[in-house]
Amino acid sequence: MSQSSVKENLDVILYRRRRAKEIRYCLYAILFLLVLWSIKVTIIKDTDWDRIGGLGSVIRGVGRFFPPDLSIVQYLFKPTVETFMIAFLGTMLAIILAIPVVWFGAHNITPSLPITYPIGRSIMTLSRSVHEVVWALIFVSAVGLGAFPGILAVSMRSIGFISKVTAESIEDVDARSLEAIKAVGGNKLQIIFYGIIPQVIPVFIGNAIFQWDINIRRATIMGLVGAGGLGLTLERQLLMYNHQGVTTVILAILVIITIGEVISYYARKAVI
Amino acid sequence: MKLDELESINSSQNTVKSNPTLSITSPQKTWSRFKYPQSLIRYVIYLIVFVFIVYSLEYLNVPLGRFFTMFGRLGDMIANRYYPPDISYTLQKDYLRYVLETLQMGYLGTLFGILFSIPISWFASFNVTPSRRFAYPVGRFIIMACRSVHEMIWTIIFVIVLGFGMFPGVIALTMFSIGFAGKLFSEEIEAIKLGQIEAIRSTGANPIQVFLYAVLPQVRVAWAGISIYTWDSAFRAATVLGYFGAGGMGWYLKETVERLETLKVSAILLTIISLVVVSEVGSAWARNKISKMK
Numbered sequence: 007m008s009q010s011s012v013k014e015n016l017d018v019i020l021y022r023r024r025r026a027k028e029i030r031y032c033l034y035a036i037l038f039l040l041v042l043w044s045i046k047v048t049i050i051k052d053t054d055w056d057r058i059g060g061l062g063s064v065i066r067g068v069g070r071f072f073p074p075d076l077s078i079v080q081y082l083f084k085p086t087v088e089t090f091m092i093a094f095l096g097t098m099l100a101i102i103l104a105i106p107v108v109w110f111g112a113h114n115i116t117p118s119l120p121i122t123y124p125i126g127r128s129i130m131t132l133s134r135s136v137h138e139v140v141w142a143l144i145f146v147s148a149v150g151l152g153a154f155p156g157i158l159a160v161s162m163r164s165i166g167f168i169s170k171v172t173a174e175s176i177e178d179v180d181a182r183s184l185e186a187i188k189a190v191g192g193n194k195l196q197i198i199f200y201g202i203i204p205q206v207i208p209v210f211i212g213n214a215i216f217q218w219d220i221n222i223r224r225a226t227i228m229g230l231v232g233a234g235g236l237g238l239t240l241e242r243q244l245l246m247y248n249h250q251g252v253t254t255v256i257l258a259i260l261v262i263i264t265i266g267e268v269i270s271y272y273a274r275k276a277v278i
Numbered sequence: 279m280k281l282d283e284l285e286s287i288n289s290s291q292n293t294v295k296s297n298p299t300l301s302i303t304s305p306q307k308t309w310s311r312f313k314y315p316q317s318l319i320r321y322v323i324y325l326i327v328f329v330f331i332v333y334s335l336e337y338l339n340v341p342l343g344r345f346f347t348m349f350g351r352l353g354d355m356i357a358n359r360y361y362p363p364d365i366s367y368t369l370q371k372d373y374l375r376y377v378l379e380t381l382q383m384g385y386l387g388t389l390f391g392i393l394f395s396i397p398i399s400w401f402a403s404f405n406v407t408p409s410r411r412f413a414y415p416v417g418r419f420i421i422m423a424c425r426s427v428h429e430m431i432w433t434i435i436f437v438i439v440l441g442f443g444m445f446p447g448v449i450a451l452t453m454f455s456i457g458f459a460g461k462l463f464s465e466e467i468e469a470i471k472l473g474q475i476e477a478i479r480s481t482g483a484n485p486i487q488v489f490l491y492a493v494l495p496q497v498r499v500a501w502a503g504i505s506i507y508t509w510d511s512a513f514r515a516a517t518v519l520g521y522f523g524a525g526g527m528g529w530y531l532k533e534t535v536e537r538l539e540t541l542k543v544s545a546i547l548l549t550i551i552s553l554v555v556v557s558e559v560g561s562a563w564a565r566n567k568i569s570k571m572k
Contacts, residue, residue, distance in 0.1 A: 040385070041385075041386070041389060043382075044382035044383075044385055044386050045386065047379065047382055047444075048379060048382050048383055048386060048444035048445065048447075048448060048525070049386070049444065049445050049448065052379070052443050052444040052445065052525060064439060064440070067438070067439040067440070068439055070438075071435070087337070088337075088338060091334035091337060091338055092338070094330065094331075094334060095331065095334055095335065095338070095340070098327075098331060131555055131558065132551070134558070135514065135551055135554040135555050135558055136547075136550070136551060136554070137514055137515065137517065137518045137550075139430065139518045139521060140518060140531075140547060140550065143535060144352075147355065148348055148351055148352045148355060149341075149344050149348050149351075150344075152338075152339070152340075152341075153338040153339070153340060154338075154340050154341060154344065154345075157338075157340065158348075223425075223426065223428050224428070226428055226431070227428045227430045227431060230430060230434075230522070231521075234338070240431070240434075244434065244438075249438065252434075252435070256427060256431065259426060259427065259428075259431070260423065260426050260427070263426040264422075264426070
């Protein structure tokens with residue numbers, strides 16, 4: 007009696023397992039077909055294989071980038087410093103602008119849940135979802151050419167990340183210390199200042215430094231759409247078909263990013 | 279008055295506990311979180327940051343006055359030139375085909391990138407790398423180079439070498455995904471438990487078998503989440519890759535921007551934003567589900 011019921015249960019379990027397996031294999035097959043279809047559309051049909059030619063012409067195409075044109079090194083110093091500064095100022099602006107967004111977008115400290123919370127959240131999503139090139143295009147048409155739209159674009163892009171991570175860490179802040187402040191009669195503002203800010207400030211600063219590191223990378227392409235920095239030099243070399251100069255600019259980008267990574271590593275170590 | 283007394287007693291007790299010799303000479307010592315050299319260093323850092331901000335504002339010639347007039351101008355511009363967005367333009371069959379192609383480009387680029395970054399991240403994680411002297415620096419360098427060069431610069435390079443179209447876009451996204459996923463993958467490998475590796479190795483397995491049976495099962499779930507995140511970011515990049523000559527929606531963006539057809543530009547931007555938001559919500563949902571499977 008009991009043995010047959012055990013056997014029935016076993017059958018049910020085995021049947022379910024088989025079903026799950028079948029479904030999974032079906033999914034894999036669909037994914038595989040999707041990949042094949044995409045390869046057919048994007049790589050086989052869309053590409054002009056005659057233009058690419060054989061392997062030899064590709065290698066010749068790559069060869070045009072070498073050796074790097076070292077004669078433009080002397081003109082690279084100023085744009086490199088500019089890129090560095092765009093990233094730095096953009097991050098600073100993002101830090102300032104992120105504070106109200108964090109305040110609005112954190113579930114437990116937002117001033118009013120139905121109004122400000124959705125505003126904060128949607129600013130975070132919008133800032134993260136729009137690519138920095140698009141931000142730069144918008145700001146170039148709003149404030150004109152130069153480093154300023156680059157700074158604005160870089161900062162708009164990094165507000166989202168900084169404020170999202172900080173708001174998440176505010177949401178799971180240690181509630182006991184907030185209760186202690188409430189117990190001695192602190193009002194809402196005092197709770198934020200003495201209970202929440204000391205707990206989340208390392209997260210906030212750490213993420214800001216991390217974003218600064220990424221912002222250097224973003225600042226290098228701002229020049230391609232009209233905001234200054236190394237991208238402008240790159241664009242100029244491209245327009246002159248000086249591909250060897252392009253390699254030099256990319257080497258300069260590698261150097262500046264390595265420096266930024268080293269600085270951010272030690273700065274984050276010092277903060278956390 | 280009473281509070282003051284209490285505080286002074288408190289502080290003197292504190293100093294007695296921490297430093298009995300000092301308390302005799304200076305009983306009024308107040309408590310502060312940062313002691314003398316640290317507090318000085320902090321203020322010096324603040325000062326350096328501030329001076330650097332001012333100096334770079336000066337160096338870059340930033341017209342700060344424009345910052346506040348900017349909002350008015352931005353509002354004007356959006357109200358007069360970018361509104362109403364020309365939605366019917368984005369509903370054309372050609373454009374929708376390009377949207378689909380953008381999706382495929384992002385998908386393929388991520389797929390190739392992840393396939394490449396599996397061996398590269400194996401090489402580039404210090405604890406399981408096949409040889410610390412050769413494979414580790416090579417793997418690190420590949421990830422570093424792919425990460426430092428922005429995806430738009432990769433696109434430009436591949437467009438120069440391979441010509442316009444989807445193919446250079448796919449390769450640029452592959453490079454982007456190697457840098458993005460490779461770093462996160464190798465960080466994940468470096469955090470695994472070494473016991474399993476030793477166990478598999480002691481049965482006489484070669485390095486590939488160690489990777490397949492000891493490393494991969496431990497990082498599988500985390501890698502799935504990272505892959506979805508990579509796909510999300512790569513799709514975000516794919517929407518504008520066309521601006522520099524690779525195919526997809528970015529190509530339409532460039533065309534309309536250069537013709538100053540602002541109503542169409544705003545419609546295209548709206549589709550980009552809505553698609554990216556949809557993909558982000560989807561990827562957040564999927565990542566949540568995967569992290570629960572752990």
